[in-house]
Amino acid sequence: MLEQAEELSAREQARYVVHLPIFEGPLDLLLHLIEKRQMEITTISLVAVTDQYLAYLHQWEAEKLPLANMAAFVSIAARLLFIKSQSLLPQNNKEEANEEGENAVTMAEELQHHLVEYKMAKEIATILRQREEAGMQTHGRSGLLAGIEAQLTWTPPTLVNMEVQSLSRAFQRLLELQARDEENDTSLMPVARVRVSDRIEEIMTHLHEQPELPLTEVVANERSRLVIIVTFLAVLELWKWQRINVRQSELLGPIMLERGERWGDAGQETMDGMEDW
Structure with missing residues (x-):
């Protein structure tokens, strides 16, 4: 009876073990967080998910997961922190803050651009994968496919x-x-x-x-x-x-x-x- 109780307790505890997914790259994680909130890819959404993004990095570090390109994740995290810090600045002196604000806007727009292209590339890659699984392998290797591959492998400098x-x-x-x-x-x-x-x-x-x-x-x-x-x-x-x-x-x-x-x-x-x- 005691053994059954211990086995039941072990199964109950196992239900609450959280297994964090490993993402293909920093854009994959960022897109996941934004879509989870059902938000559009905007500066506001980038700011909104910054803390969650950092939480993932801290959790991965605590669990000592072997990320192949941790530097890329940290690089994106630094950019998110900069964008968020600018969004939180007081606007009582707009002239002084204007230059830094423009820098943050440029950085946010660049991230948004890469995210939009990355999302499109993932969707097209999914369609092509479905065609391949269905035996419909008649599509050719075009410049579009090369562009898709480039977007799916894009990461910040390592x-x-x-x-x-x-x-x-x-x-x-x-x-x-x-x-x-x-x-x-x-x-x-x-x-x-x-x-x-x-x-x-x-x-x-x-x-x-x-x-x-x-x-x-x-x-x-x-x-x-x-x-x-x-x-x-x-x-x-x-x-x-x-x-x-x-x-x-x-x-x-x-x-x-x-x-x-x-x-x-x-x-x-x-x-x-x-x-x-």
Whole structure:
């Protein structure tokens, strides 16, 4: 009798085990969250699902699931945080906030564009798969199919060397500390005017003066959560173009930024892509 009760209890507990799905990429997850809410693909919907998107990343990290391209998920998360932070800014000084707002709008429009194309590609791929299963394999390999494949495999630029989760956690801790500071600060701080290109230039200036520096030094004395988020985007961009390397010599040790393989390149790819950020 006792064995039957234990077996029944085990079955009851098994019913409540949550198995998170593994998505093909960051766009797949983002589209799932928006469609689950039965929302259109708009800036409002991107803001609405930001917290859920981050929750998935935290859960995957806790369960130590082997994501093939975690950097792509983190990159999209950073963009969502930037878009959401702009949507929450007070509008009492519209002239000062206008430039940052335009940057967020551009970023949101780019994400919306990729999401719409991704959704269309998934729908067409489903139809083609159904035709194949039904034995209707007469469709040819056209430019359209090549475009579908490109959209289904699109991800933001990947990062190498140090585990990007460590960098993400470091910035998350900085944001949490800043949130506590803001709760204890009753004064109204002015909205900081900052662009990704500004932070890139500042990081480059620091590294011109010294070959490496701690990540904490880049955001030292910053009192704005927005500045911390924008700094994260700047580090990702510099890392992508191999202008810098990001390393952590030991577990829980300081995260260091140092000159990368393409530090001395004369090309301006990084800054050219950042002019409007």
